[in-house]
Amino acid sequence: MVEREHPENAPELFWYRPPAARPKVLIYFHGGGYIAGSPRSHRGLLAALATTTGIAVCAPRYRLAPEHAFPAAQDDAYAAWRHLRRSGFAPGDIALAGDSAGGGLALSLLARLCAESTPPAALAVFSRGPT
Template sequence: MADWKDPEIAAVRGLLAAMPDAPATEGLTFAERRPGMDAFGDMAPLPEGHVYEAVTFAGRPAERHTPPGADPTKVILYLHGGGYCLGSPRSHRGLTAQLAHSAGAVAVTPDYRMAPEDPYPAAVDDALAAYKALLDEGFAAAKIVIAGDSAGGGLTLATALAARAAGLPQPAGLFLISPWASMTPTGVSYEAKLATDPMITGAALAEFAAAYLGGKADDGLASPIRSDFTGLAPMLIHVGSEEVLLSDALAVAERAGLAAVPVTLEVWPEMIHVWHAFYGFLGAGRAAIAKGGSWIAERLS
């Protein structure tokens, strides 16, 4: 067993090990796993005075978050993770609220369609529709940041690519947390970090990828690292050093650099997949949210 320097991440690992109903549990259908992931979100503390409400947005259920003192002209479009098969605005309510609070902006989290019931490209279509809806509401593109974790990070990239293809202006920035950006495993971390990643396995990724693709071709929106990033918005990438998906984040940063897109890549030592979500127990999670929020606030200024 590794001797972790951060005692809080060791405690989080212990918490994960004691959760038999975690979303990655084998033998359950995706529909059976979803309530467990939503329940995890219910435990997340919200900032004092934070207000969220259920809304219909771009024809889909969604949540709108309004932190105290937030600038109503600035907005985060938050795309939740969960392998394109799990998760919801509810599961990511706390993380969305904390990020919006840190950035001083409102946030919208769409309940985009998920696989296997609605495979690719349903999620991309819904996320692009949500971005268009923000523009139609009167938000300037320069006052919108798209953010997402895990599959939501890949979806953030896909949304920016789809917006470019549709002739829409790019948002002010893209904040990618532990992005899953390739349906086909590539990079050394897929092997090198298997023993230290407590959340993701190669078998699970293959299961989620097959469900998401639903037999369709693995193209440059399903796997954004296959695409040319020319003209995309500036990016901030957060990834933990102990993630199987570390290589995806590195590949995204390389793609951005090759396309002359401003990109900041932060690899956080000892951290696991989307450690931000454990902010209630983990100081590094709170620090990462604060850094992400500051970056978003700067992009929206």
């Protein structure tokens, strides 16, 4: 089951929580070239990640171009991180992941967090190349 959260000062968050989830969270950024996609378009993957890992998956609905110019998506990624930190998660309890453009968001967020000396526990990114 998907839960939606509408935090103040952060993008809408879609939560996938497995039964008896551990007190950790994976922030997942969807792909779509920064112009398409959403947590809904990736719901099968997000649910599978939550079930397989046994931890909650939080998928921000970050702002898309061209309606929202750079750096809107990066700002939303950082706002989602800050919201989880304010909610009580330590950096070591948060992992980042994403596919395609979402992987780019995860990597840019990682760079920012490392510069602030608050890196996450882990990072996983992937993208399908040419076939």
